[in-house]
Amino acid sequence: xxxxxxxxxxxxxxxxxxxxxxxxxxxxxxxxxxxxxxxxxxxxxxxxxxxxxxxxxxxxxxxxxxxxxxxxxxxxxxxxxxxxxxxxxxxxxxxxxxxxxxxxxxxxxxxxxxxxxxxxxxxxxxxxxxxxxxxxxxxxxxxxxxxxxxxxxxxxxxxxxxxxxxxxxxxxxxxxxxxxxxxxxxxxxxxxxxxxxxxxxxxxxxxxxxxxxxxxxxxxxxxxxxxxxxxxxxxxxxxxxxxxxxxxxxxxxxxxxxxxxxxxxxxxxxxxxxxxxxxxxxxxxxxxxxxxxxxxxxxxxxxxxxxxxxxxxxxxxxxxxxxxxxxxxxxx
Amino acid sequence: xxxxxxxxxxxxxxxxxxxxxxxxxxxxxxxxxxxxxxxxxxxxxxxxxxxxxxxxxxxxxxxxxxxxxxxxxxxxxxxxxxxxxxxxxxxxxxxxxxxxxxxxxxxxxxxxxxxxxxxxxxxxxxxxxxxxxxxxxxxxxxxxxxxxxxxxxxxxxxxxxxxxxxxxxxxxxxxxxxxxxxxxxxxxxxxxxxxxxxxxxxxxxxxxxxxxxxxxxxxxxxxxxxxxxxxxxxxxxxxxxxxxxxxxxxxxxxxxxxxxxxxxxxxxxxxxxxxxxxxxxxxxxxxxxxxxxxxxxxxxxxxxxxxxxxxxxxxxxxxxxxxxxxxxxxxx
Numbered sequence: 001x002x003x004x005x006x007x008x009x010x011x012x013x014x015x016x017x018x019x020x021x022x023x024x025x026x027x028x029x030x031x032x033x034x035x036x037x038x039x040x041x042x043x044x045x046x047x048x049x050x051x052x053x054x055x056x057x058x059x060x061x062x063x064x065x066x067x068x069x070x071x072x073x074x075x076x077x078x079x080x081x082x083x084x085x086x087x088x089x090x091x092x093x094x095x096x097x098x099x100x101x102x103x104x105x106x107x108x109x110x111x112x113x114x115x116x117x118x119x120x121x122x123x124x125x126x127x128x129x130x131x132x133x134x135x136x137x138x139x140x141x142x143x144x145x146x147x148x149x150x151x152x153x154x155x156x157x158x159x160x161x162x163x164x165x166x167x168x169x170x171x172x173x174x175x176x177x178x179x180x181x182x183x184x185x186x187x188x189x190x191x192x193x194x195x196x197x198x199x200x201x202x203x204x205x206x207x208x209x210x211x212x213x214x215x216x217x218x219x220x221x222x223x224x225x226x227x228x229x230x231x232x233x234x235x236x237x238x239x240x241x242x243x244x245x246x247x248x249x250x251x252x253x254x255x256x257x258x259x260x261x262x263x264x265x266x267x268x269x270x271x272x273x274x275x276x277x278x279x280x281x282x283x284x285x286x287x288x289x290x291x292x293x294x295x296x297x298x299x300x301x302x303x304x305x306x307x308x309x310x311x312x313x314x315x316x317x318x319x320x321x322x323x324x325x326x327x328x329x330x331x332x
Numbered sequence: 333x334x335x336x337x338x339x340x341x342x343x344x345x346x347x348x349x350x351x352x353x354x355x356x357x358x359x360x361x362x363x364x365x366x367x368x369x370x371x372x373x374x375x376x377x378x379x380x381x382x383x384x385x386x387x388x389x390x391x392x393x394x395x396x397x398x399x400x401x402x403x404x405x406x407x408x409x410x411x412x413x414x415x416x417x418x419x420x421x422x423x424x425x426x427x428x429x430x431x432x433x434x435x436x437x438x439x440x441x442x443x444x445x446x447x448x449x450x451x452x453x454x455x456x457x458x459x460x461x462x463x464x465x466x467x468x469x470x471x472x473x474x475x476x477x478x479x480x481x482x483x484x485x486x487x488x489x490x491x492x493x494x495x496x497x498x499x500x501x502x503x504x505x506x507x508x509x510x511x512x513x514x515x516x517x518x519x520x521x522x523x524x525x526x527x528x529x530x531x532x533x534x535x536x537x538x539x540x541x542x543x544x545x546x547x548x549x550x551x552x553x554x555x556x557x558x559x560x561x562x563x564x565x566x567x568x569x570x571x572x573x574x575x576x577x578x579x580x581x582x583x584x585x586x587x588x589x590x591x592x593x594x595x596x597x598x599x600x601x602x603x604x605x606x607x608x609x610x611x612x613x614x615x616x617x618x619x620x621x622x623x624x625x626x627x628x629x630x631x632x633x634x635x636x637x638x639x640x641x642x643x644x645x646x647x648x649x650x651x652x653x654x655x656x657x658x659x660x661x662x663x664x
Contacts, residue, residue: 061537138579182539195583205393206583207514208539216579218572218598225601227579234580240550247470247548247559248566249581251527251538266550269557 029175031325032168038281038323041316042172045279046179049255056277060180064254066246066267067169069187069194069211071260071301072283073202074165075154075328077292079300081161082193083125085148087114089132097131106131126233133190134214134231141229145196162201163330166283169258170329173202181256184208186246188238188263192229210245212237238263243270255279265306268315281316282306290327291320361507363657364500370613370655373648374504377611378511381587388609392512396586398578398599399501401519401526401543403592403633404615405534406497407486407660409624411632413493414525415457417480419446421464429463438463458565465522466546466563473561477528494533495662498615501590502661505534513588516540518578520570520595524561542577544569570595575602587611597638600647613648614638622659623652 033039048056049063070076090100090109100106105124108116118124133141149162157164173183183204185194191211198204215232218225237245243266246254257264257271260283268280284303285294295303310317320327365371380388381395402408422432422441432438437456440448450456465473481494489496505515515536517526523543530536547564550557569577575598578586589596589603592615600612616635617626627635642649652659 061531064539191580191583199393207396207581209583213580216576218575218602220601225575225598225605227575227602243550243557243559244548248523248545249539251523251541266557269552270550270559273557 029178030168030171032171034323034325036323038316038318041279041281042175045256045277046176049277050179058255058276062252062255063176063179063181064184064250064252065176065181065256066184066186066210066250066254066258066271067173068259068261068264068267069185069189071285072166072258072264073169073185074161075291076301077294078155080189081154081164082189083128084161085145085152085193086128086132088148088152089144090128093132129190130214130231133192134229137226137228138192138216139226141192142196145193149197157328157330159328159330162197163328165201165329166324167326167329167331168324169283170202172258173204176256177203182208184210184246184250184254186210186237186242186257186267188212188236188241190214191237210237210249212241240266242267246270257281258283259306260285261301261303262306265309268306268309272313272315279316280310280313281318282310283318284320286319287321287324287327289321293321361510362500362503364503366655366657368655370648370650373611373613374507377588377609378508381609382511390587390608394584394587395508395511395513396516396582396584397508397513397588398516398518398542398582398586398590398603399505400591400593400596400599401517401521403617404498404590404596405501405517406493407623408633409626410487412521413486413496414521415460416493417477417484417525418460418464420480420484421476422460425464461522462546462563465524466561469558469560470524470548471558473524474528477525481529489660489662491660491662494529495660497533497661498656499658499661499663500656501615502534504590505536508588509535514540516542516578516582516586518542518569518574518589518599520544520568520573522546523569542569542581544573572598574599578602589613590615591638592617593633593635594638597641600638600641604645604647611648612642612645613650614642615650616652618651619653619656619659621653625653 030039030042048054049058051057067073070080087109090106094100094110100110105117105120105127149160152161153159154161154164176183185198185204185208187194189211191209191213194211195206195209198206198209213234215230215234217228217230219228235241235245242264246267253274254271255274255277256279257268258281259268272278272280285292287293294301295307362371362374380386381390383389399405402412419441422438426432426442432442437449437452437460481492484493485491486493486496508515517530517536517540519526521543523541523545526543527538527541530538530541545566547562547566549560549562551560567573567577574596578599585606586603587606587609588611589600590613591600604610604612617624619625626633627639
């Protein structure tokens with residue numbers, strides 16, 4: 001082989017390696033995130049806990065990551081999607097409940113007066129939720145939610161609710177799972193509601209969804225066992241309920257927690273208090289144009305004390321407007 | 333190469349393949365099970381649900397297998413091991429509770445009169461359990477259980493309680509996981525108790541353990557968040573509580589369920605009622621020599637109506653004496 005040929009081969013090898021390096025560099029596992037402090041903090045944390053032999057190494061079995069749902073994985077405006085579902089159900093069930101015409105909060109609701117219906121506060125919401133989420137078997141409820149998510153559209157975007165999920169968070173869930181994390185939802189939302197779409201939309205199987213729930217009654221109906229959803233609260237997975245829900249279902253402390261409101265504060269505190277590497281983050285809704293901008297004074301997804309604590313303790317605060325290249329899964 | 337050499341190579345290759353085939357045939361995934369109807373029914377079920385393209389195929393995500401613990405995965409005689417733990421704790425805590433000398437069921441217990449202590453029935457057991465399982469943080473309780481399992485010995489065998497697990501069931505758990513199943517414990521026992529050893533002993537991580545639980549209270553102690561175990565029942569994961577517990581935590585119906593007592597009947601019924609291939613089985617304690625023999629009239633692990641239903645419906649009934657080559661994990 002002469003020198004000229006060797007040079008050519010060396011050049012080809014060099015170009016090949018260069019192309020490989022570029023291809024590698026271009027495979028950004030978080031393509032919907034802009035480069036910045038938030039994205040960097042995620043990469044640094046994952047690198048630390050997965051570095052075998054490193055001081056921050058965490059065995060895969062202990063890489064538990066928990067995510068709030070409303071406002072963290074999908075949108076929550078103009079109101080919690082599950083509440084919209086409940087209102088739709090009241091309308092659908094009105095014919096079977098002629099007494100609702102005279103009975104609040106249903107009467108106002110059926111007249112289209114949402115504010116009047118919700119004027120009754122939590123007891124009114126409780127009545128609406130129980131009238132629409134109980135008195136049927138778990139299988140019947142699942143079918144109702146499945147039909148609703150396949151047909152109902154968001155009032156602003158005109159998209160299915162399950163399309164109102166945040167693309168950057170889908171990136172993050174996949175990136176974490178690719179690094180041996182087990183991803184869980186820990187939400188104030190109803191567990192039976194979320195499980196209908198969590199696997200398809202987020203890749204999170206039902207057994208990794210923790211949420212609020214009603215009591216259940218086991219019955220044999222014509223010899224066939226069913227679980228009937230009772231109009232009684234079993235567990236509220238919000239605020240200090242979140243660490244309790246995590247302990248009840250997972251039984252070990254997460255090393256990563258992501259929320260967006262004061263309802264997530266105790267979950268973030270509980271995660272932060274473990275030993276070893278920890279990652280706590282908050283999605284801050286700052287993009288009034290592409291999504292919604294709200295925080296301290298919002299009646300939905302209020303973010304006030306948790307924002308103060310995040311800033312004080314150096315938790316990651318994701319500025320939606322600056323940190324996210326795309327917002328929704330349906331965007332090009 | 334001459335013909336002689338080719339023949340030698342062909343012979344060597346043939347012997348190698350033969351050895352491989354023998355090694356393969358000898359690798360019985362259930363080596364602690366005797367050949368018989370029970371073992372055969374397990375193999376047939378697993379073959380059916382894992383045969384891609386077959387009529388009984390079940391995708392891995394839906395291969396949920398649930399196991400009772402006491403009497404199914406480990407022994408439960410002369411009484412539930414968690415009750416022995418509670419009694420040991422009463423003795424350990426007696427100095428801190430001088431009032432127990434005058435107060436039942438503690439007074440009898442401290443005098444060594446177990447029957448007297450348990451004469452109070454469920455309320456007495458409730459008092460003993462709450463006095464020993466509540467009033468501390470989840471972390472404190474975990475440490476107490478960890479210390480107990482590392483020191484306490486079974487009164488008959490002299491072995492650690494975590495050695496009193498059934499070798500054939502360990503075979504089965506591993507075999508199922510090797511075939512894409514996700515294995516869960518669904519037990520009347522305390523979830524915080526079982527989780528301390530479930531991963532090490534059964535290979536079942538804490539998030540796949542469902543059990544009875546007390547209510548929890550989230551508190552900040554000197555700024556550090558803790559979960560305090562309250563002396564209030566949250567959930568009893570027994571009888572009709574088992575399908576409810578499965579729905580609460582897993583959110584989908586198992587395709588395989590294994591129990592040993594009437595407390596498992598509803599879990600077995602709930603599993604049986606799903607569509608597609610199903611496997612329901614009962615461990616029948618028939619070996620008074622190597623283990624214990626008890627069923628219809630036992631106060632612990634009573635097996636009566638569930639045995640009738642198993643026979644009527646053709647569920648697999650494991651005859652411990654005949655079906656198990658070895659019983660305990662510590663046997664040679």
